[in-house]
Amino acid sequence: MTTSPSVVQAPLRLRYLSHFGAVSATALLLALSAQTALAQQTSQIALGADAAATAGDTGTERSEREDARLLRSDDPNRIETVVVTANKRSESAQKVPTAISVVSGVSLERNEIRSAADVVRFIPNASAATTESRSRPRWFIRGVGSNDPATNVVNPVGVYIDEVYLNSPFFQAFPTFDLDRVEVLRGPQGTLYGKNTVGGAINYLSRKPTFAPSGYLRAGLGNFESSNVQGAVSGPILGEKLAARLSIYKDQRGGIATNEVTGGKDFGKADDEAARLQFLYRPNEDLDVLVSAHARTFDGTPIARYIEPAKPDNATFAGISVPYDDYGNAPTDAPDIGASNVDGSTRINSQGASASVNWTPGRYSFTSITAFENGRQISISDGDFTPFEGSRSYTLVRSSQISQEFRLTSPRDDRFNWIVGAHLFSEKFNSDAATGTIATTAYLDPTTQGQRWRHTYYQDVTYDQQTDSYALFGSGTFQFTPKFSLTAGLRYTSEKRDAEINILNGPGEAVTRRSNTTDPASAELPGKPIITFTNTDEWWLRSSVSSTQPYAPFTASPSKTWNRWTWDVTPQYKFNDDVLAYAKVARGFRSGTFQASATAANQFDPDGIAPEDLISYEGGVKSDWYDHRLRVNVSAFYYDYKSIQVLVQGVPVVTAGTTSFAARLISATGWSKGLEVEASARPIPALRFDAALAWLRTEYTDDFIPNNPNTGAFFGKGNEFTRAPHFSATLGAEYTVPVSWGVVTLGTDWSYRTAQWFTVNAQQDDPTKVDYRVSQYQRQKDYALGNARIGIASADGDLELQFYVRNLTDKTYKILTFGTQQGARQTTYGDPRTYGVTLSKKF
Numbered sequence: 094m095t096t097s098p099s100v101v102q103a104p105l106r107l108r109y110l111s112h113f114g115a116v117s118a119t120a121l122l123l124a125l126s127a128q129t130a131l132a133q134q135t136s137q138i139a140l141g142a143d144a145a146a147t148a149g150d151t152g153t154e155r156s157e158r159e160d161a162r163l164l165r166s167d168d169p170n171r172i173e174t175v176v177v178t179a180n181k182r183s184e185s186a187q188k189v190p191t192a193i194s195v196v197s198g199v200s201l202e203r204n205e206i207r208s209a210a211d212v213v214r215f216i217p218n219a220s221a222a223t224t225e226s227r228s229r230p231r232w233f234i235r236g237v238g239s240n241d242p243a244t245n246v247v248n249p250v251g252v253y254i255d256e257v258y259l260n261s262p263f264f265q266a267f268p269t270f271d272l273d274r275v276e277v278l279r280g281p282q283g284t285l286y287g288k289n290t291v292g293g294a295i296n297y298l299s300r301k302p303t304f305a306p307s308g309y310l311r312a313g314l315g316n317f318e319s320s321n322v323q324g325a326v327s328g329p330i331l332g333e334k335l336a337a338r339l340s341i342y343k344d345q346r347g348g349i350a351t352n353e354v355t356g357g358k359d360f361g362k363a364d365d366e367a368a369r370l371q372f373l374y375r376p377n378e379d380l381d382v383l384v385s386a387h388a389r390t391f392d393g394t395p396i397a398r399y400i401e402p403a404k405p406d407n408a409t410f411a412g413i414s415v416p417y418d419d420y421g422n423a424p425t426d427a428p429d430i431g432a433s434n435v436d437g438s439t440r441i442n443s444q445g446a447s448a449s450v451n452w453t454p455g456r457y458s459f460t461s462i463t464a465f466e467n468g469r470q471i472s473i474s475d476g477d478f479t480p481f482e483g484s485r486s487y488t489l490v491r492s493s494q495i496s497q498e499f500r501l502t503s504p505r506d507d508r509f510n511w512i513v514g515a516h517l518f519s520e521k522f523n524s525d526a527a528t529g530t531i532a533t534t535a536y537l538d539p540t541t542q543g544q545r546w547r548h549t550y551y552q553d554v555t556y557d558q559q560t561d562s563y564a565l566f567g568s569g570t571f572q573f574t575p576k577f578s579l580t581a582g583l584r585y586t587s588e589k590r591d592a593e594i595n596i597l598n599g600p601g602e603a604v605t606r607r608s609n610t611t612d613p614a615s616a617e618l619p620g621k622p623i624i625t626f627t628n629t630d631e632w633w634l635r636s637s638v639s640s641t642q643p644y645a646p647f648t649a650s651p652s653k654t655w656n657r658w659t660w661d662v663t664p665q666y667k668f669n670d671d672v673l674a675y676a677k678v679a680r681g682f683r684s685g686t687f688q689a690s691a692t693a694a695n696q697f698d699p700d701g702i703a704p705e706d707l708i709s710y711e712g713g714v715k716s717d718w719y720d721h722r723l724r725v726n727v728s729a730f731y732y733d734y735k736s737i738q739v740l741v742q743g744v745p746v747v748t749a750g751t752t753s754f755a756a757r758l759i760s761a762t763g764w765s766k767g768l769e770v771e772a773s774a775r776p777i778p779a780l781r782f783d784a785a786l787a788w789l790r791t792e793y794t795d796d797f798i799p800n801n802p803n804t805g806a807f808f809g810k811g812n813e814f815t816r817a818p819h820f821s822a823t824l825g826a827e828y829t830v831p832v833s834w835g836v837v838t839l840g841t842d843w844s845y846r847t848a849q850w851f852t853v854n855a856q857q858d859d860p861t862k863v864d865y866r867v868s869q870y871q872r873q874k875d876y877a878l879g880n881a882r883i884g885i886a887s888a889d890g891d892l893e894l895q896f897y898v899r900n901l902t903d904k905t906y907k908i909l910t911f912g913t914q915q916g917a918r919q920t921t922y923g924d925p926r927t928y929g930v931t932l933s934k935k936f
Contacts, residue, residue: 171721190675217787236817237292243690244524251290271340281681283659284582302336315929318347360397397431412866419916422479435475443468487633511569527633562588599647601693647694838884
């Protein structure tokens with residue numbers, strides 16, 4: 094097996110990022126040296142500014158003073174004040190009348206969180222499994238999410254980087270480095286955030302350039318040949334007018350599982366590199382302009398999938414396990430040993446830039462955010478994950494988006510304060526997904542020992558999509574009394590999608606692949622051509638394939654426009670400065686779509702899938718107790734969920750009298766309800782506890798899954814949403830021990846989840862039922878994960894050495910399962926125990 098081309102070309106991409114960083118760093122360091130004294134004077138002047146400056150958004154500099162005032166009011170013996178911009182204004186998270194969780198940048202570093210998806214480990218009722226290397230997290234909040242692997246899928250949880258919406262999920266597993274904080278809003282955010290936030294919104298906020306010289310460097314080593322380096326340098330460029338910040342990141346990891354075909358640790362390799370450069374221009378206190386550019390390259394190998402051979406799930410066999418799959422492959426020693434005869438790789442390149450302008454010439458603030466994002470991903474993988482040439486896959490995804498947002502905001506301290514705005518978005522997206530069997534292989538039927546053949550096969554699906562949308566929105570808050578206020582918001586969104594799909598081999602595999610009982614030497618049958626690959630190194634190209642009979646292509650060019658009003662109404666009551674109660678009714682929507690994952694003409698619906706609509710009813714209380722040594726936030730919710738875009742595996746499809754089973758996107762109706770408790774306590778200055786507890790129930794309320802194409806029977810009513818455990822909890826503790834030369838910190842956190850389903854159609858708990866075994870296989874039972882760390886820091890906190898362990902007990906747990914058509918089921922597992930040491934230096 095040859096070395097992955099992604100590994101060979103990694104030094105070239107590293108040089109690209111290195112040149113980008115080296116030029117910027119040289120200029121920045123020279124400026125830092127020249128401007129240190131001036132910046133220190135500037136910092137002292139800023140610290141001496143009037144702490145009673147007007148609160149709210151009356152200028153970026155004044156907003157920063159308000160943030161500083163809130164933070165300076167903190168006592169190290171208390172639970173800290175967290176300043177957020179969830180409502181497009183700077184305010185304490187405890188004053189925001191919605192369910193919001195915040196993870197600080199310091200917490201991300203101390204807990205060795207390096208991927209965007211890992212942030213949700215601290216968030217109640219949330220998960221984000223990354224089942225395909227560091228790409229496409231499966232975001233779920235309160236049971237709302239998507240398991241659809243289609244290239245054009247848009248998740249119902251919105252992901253934002255510095256207030257810029259990132260549309261394609263394939264580029265959302267970005268590294269988390271040099272961040273100020275992450276804000277996670279649970280529930281529909283249809284007014285200020287807009288489309289595709291029916292589950293919630295996650296905003297990753299970078300640390301901004303400073304006019305005082307500062308920076309840090311972190312470097313670490315760990316098991317599986319892992320290493321990590323990240324750092325930042327910040328300071329003035331032109332006195333008090335222009336500052337810059339350069340942030341860099343590089344993370345490497347060797348394989349975590351052995352490939353029995355090659356004998357090497359081929360699965361789970363990662364090489365992630367990223368850089369971000371920001372410039373902050375502030376000519377006066379009323380205007381600031383922030384320009385940011387970022388780039389990322391990732392090279393890795395697939396996460397292993399492991400087979401469990403089994404009989405069909407019917408009344409005769411009831412899905413019983415067997416020693417071998419249809420091709421004679423036995424299961425490996427999962428999760429340590431897997432199998433693949435394909436040199437798999439994943440390569441991601443993404444770049445972006447944004448310009449944010451905040452101008453406050455008087456009482457009102459104007460904000461403009463202009464952004465561009467571009468990404469490209471190529472993935473090559475084994476389809477059956479065995480030594481056998483069963484199938485292999487190739488996927489190319491490209492996305493290029495431009496967005497523009499304008500906002501006008503009134504002062505927060507007005508009795509009636511408001512925000513109005515407009516949002517424009519355009520994305521050009523295209524994908525190319527190929528599936529092939531590049532050689533005919535003989536095998537024996539495991540049951541009859543009869544001679545069988547897996548014949549060559551090829552299919553290619555290209556999909557192009559243009560998305561254009563605009564939105565107008567407004568939100569206002571009226572303070573009836575000093576204690577009671579009411580917020581109401583409204584947004585109108587219009588989105589148009591123009592798509593073009595081209596399926597080479599439109600009838601699909603069930604119709605055109607030669608039968609496994611057909612001798613390769615026998616004459617071909619009409620509609621079942623003999624496929625030959627003229628270039629197996631690039632087998633996915635249509636030019637690399639020849640066919641004895643022309644493939645029948647399928648093409649369609651649908652176009653749809655969807656319009657929606659979304660809104661929210663939120664009364665809130667402040668019992669005192671430390672206790673806030675609120676209620677919220679909100680509507681959100683997720684864009685309609687076309688099924689780009691269709692592999693046959695009869696799987697593609699040119700009318701598309703209708704948009705999702707969700708109405709949320711929520712109430713909550715936010716409170717601080719015992720002189721801010723205890724914080725308890727509680728929220729309860731009920732969702733009325735319509736037109737849910739559900740991916741259903743194994744849907745029977747009849748083509749030319751032949752029944753095959755395929756994944757289909759189907760609309761459904763259901764509800765979700767739950768209770769969440771977040772608490773933090775500091776009983777003594779050296780000890781802190783954190784907890785996030787969540788209860789969740791979900792249910793589909795109609796029969797929407799086709800059971801038999803001949804009778805028209807449906808089922809699914811009463812089934813639960815996927816990845817929706819009934820109870821989940823995270824408990825953390827940190828204890829600080831002062832010593833003569835510094836501080837020793839001991840920290841640990843433990844999470845627990847009850848059982849969850851991975852598919853909507855196999856959810857059987859009755860052992861007497863036909864699909865009981867497959868249901869239990871496609872389910873993760875309850876499990877717990879633990880993490881621990883020990884930090885040793887200098888007295889001033891500038892130097893720290895940390896030892897850490899993740900998945901302390903080396904727990905084996907599933908993050909994805911599904912059935913296949915090779916007489917086996919497949920499973921992907923979460924990461925094993927990882928550990929390492931990190932050294933940090935601030936300056």
